[in-house]
Amino acid sequence: MTKQLTVAVVGATGAVGTKMMEQLSKRKFPVGKLKLLASKRSAGKELSFNGETYVLEEATPESFEGVDVALFSAGGSVSTALAHAAAERGAVVIDNTSAFRMDPDVPLVVPEVNRADIKEHKGIIANPNCSTIQMMVALEPIRQAYGLNNLIVSTYQAVSGSGVSAIEELHEQSVQWEKGKDVEATILPVKGDKRHFPIARNVLPQIDVFTDNGFTYEEMKMINETKKIMHAPELPVAATCVRVPVVAGHSESIFIEVEQAGVTVADIQNVLKAAPGVVLQDDPANQEYPTPLEAEGKGETFVGRIRKDLNNDKGFHLWVVSDNLLKGAALNSVQIAEAMLEDGLL
Template sequence: MVKQVSVAVVGATGAVGSTMMAQLVKRKFPIKTIKFLASARSAGKSIEFNGATYTIEEATPEAFEGVDVALFSAGGSVSEKLAPEAAKRGAVVIDNTSHFRMAEGVPLVVPEVNRHALQQHKGIIANPNCSTIQMVAALAPIREKFGLTSVVVSTYQAVSGSGIAAIEELKSQSAEWDKGRDVSASVLPVKSDEKHFPIARNVIPQIDVFEDNGFTKEEMKMINETKKIMEMPHLAVAATCVRVPVVSGHSESVYIELEKEASKEEIFEALRLAPGIVLQDDITAQGYPMPIFAEGEEPVFVGRIRQDLHNKKGYHLWVVADNLLKGAALNSIQIAEAMLEDDLL
C-alpha cells in the first residue's frame, strides 16, 4: 500500500504554484490531507483543487504542524522566513525559490541526475533554476559516458519564467503593436526600479540584476547550480541568459567539451536511454525541439546535435523544455515522489 502524506502548498495562486497543484492531481500523488497557505492578505479566500474547494490559510510557523511535505513557491523572503520553521516541525520542504540553492547542507536536486543527494537532506531540499534543470538533465547522460570539461550556454527564456505579470505584459504589448500603438513596459527585464523594456517584438539580454563581474544573477545561478548538481566544482561553465517573446518553454544553445572523443551516434544513444529525455534530431525532416511543441509536455527535448568543426571533443546541442513543468513544478513533485519511493518521508 502506498503511503499517504499530508501536503502544504505555499504560493498556490502563482504560475508555478498553480502548476504544482495540477501536477499533484495528474500524477495522483498520494495525498492524505492538503492545505494551501499564503499571506494574511490572501487568507480566507477560496481555492479549487481536485474538484473540492479549500480555504486559503495564513502561512504561519504553526500552520506546518502535522505537515509531511511543504511545497514552497512564494518568493525567497517567504522561504527564508518559513521554510526553517516548517522543517523544525517535521515537514520536508521542497523550495522552488533560489534562497537555499547554494546553501551548504541543502541538496539541490534533479532526480534523474543526482537523486542520491536526497539522502543528505536536513529538512529542506532546493529545486534548481528552471534553465539549469533542463540543461543538466540533458548533459548528465553524456557526462556519465564521455566525461565533461566545459559548458557554454546561451538561453532563450520564455516570459512565464518571470511570472504571470510578464505573460500579461507580452500579450498586451503584442496587441498594442498590432494596433499600431506605442507600448509601455513595467515588468521586464527586472521587477525593480531599473529601466523596463518591451518584450513584444524584442529580445532582452538581461534576466535578473547584474553582478559586479558583468554576469547577471540568472547567469550565475546557472553556473553555480550546474557545478553543485553535477558535483563538479571545477567544471568550466559560462552562461548568457536572454528573455524572448515566448509565453512558455525555455530553449538553450549549449556547447560542451568532453573528456574523451565520442561519435554523434554514441551521443544519440546516451540520450535515447536517458530518463526524462526525448531525442528529437532529424534534420532531413526539420525535426528539432521548439517551445511551441514542448509547452505542456514533461520531458526535456534535445536536438540539433552536431560535432564542433574544430574540436573533435566539442559538441553543440539544442535543449528545450516547459519551464513551468520540468523547469519548476514537475521537478518539485518528482523530488517528493523520489522521497516517498526511497522511504525518506
C-alpha cells in the same frame, strides 16, 4: 494502501504554484490532506484541487504543524522567512526559490541526475533554477558516458519564468503593438528593477539583476548550480541568459567539450535515447528539432540539433528545450517528493 500525506503548497496562486497543484493531481501524488498557504493578502481566496474547494490560509510558522511535505514557490523572502520554521516542525521543505540552493546543508536536486543527494537533507531540499534543470537532464548522461571539460550556454527563456504578471505584460504589449499603440513596459526584464523594456517583438539580455562581475544572478545560478548538481566544482561553465517573447518553454543553445576523444554524434544520440526524462528530437532531414511551443505542457526535456564542432573533435553543439514551469519547476519539485516516497524518506 499507499501512505497518505499532508501536503502544503506555499504560493499556490502563482505561475509555478498553479502547476504544482496540477502535477500533484495529475500524477496522483498521495495527498491525504492539502493546505494551501499564501500571503495575508491572498488569504481567503478559494482554489479547487481534485474537485474539492480549498480556502487559502495565511502562511505562519504554525501552519506547518503536522505537514509532511511543503512545496514552496512564493518567492525567496517567503522561503527565507518560513522554510526553517516548517522544517523544525517536521515538514520536508521542497523549495522552488533560490533562497537555499547554494547552502551546503541543502541538497539541490534533479531526480534523474543526483537523486542520491536527497538523503543528505536536513529538512530543506532545493529545486534548481528552471534553466539549470533542463540542461542537467540533457548533459549529465553525456558527462557520465564521455566526461565533460567545458560548457557554454546561451538561453532563450520564456516570460512565464518571471511569473503571471510577465505573461500578462507580453499579451498586453502584443495587443498594443498590433493596434499600432505605444508599448508600455512595467515588469520585464526584472520586476522592481530601475528600467523596464518591452518584450513583445524584442529580446532582453537580462534575467534577474546584475552581479558585480557583469554576469546576472540568473547566469550565476546556472553556473554555480550546475557545479553543485554535477558535483563538479572545477567544471568551466559560462552562461548568457536572454528573455524572449515566448510564453512557456525555455530553449538553450549549448556548446560542450567532452573529455573522451573520438565520440560521434550517433554516440551522443544513443546516450540521450536511453536517458531518463529526455526525448531525442533530432532529424534535420525531416526538420525534427525541439521548439518551446511544442514542448509546452510536456514533462520531458527535448534535445536536438546535435552537431560535432567543425574544429574541435571533442566539441558538440546541442539545442535543449523544456517547459520551464513543469520540468523547470513544478514537476521537478513533485518528482523530488515522489523519489523520497519511493526511497522511504517520507
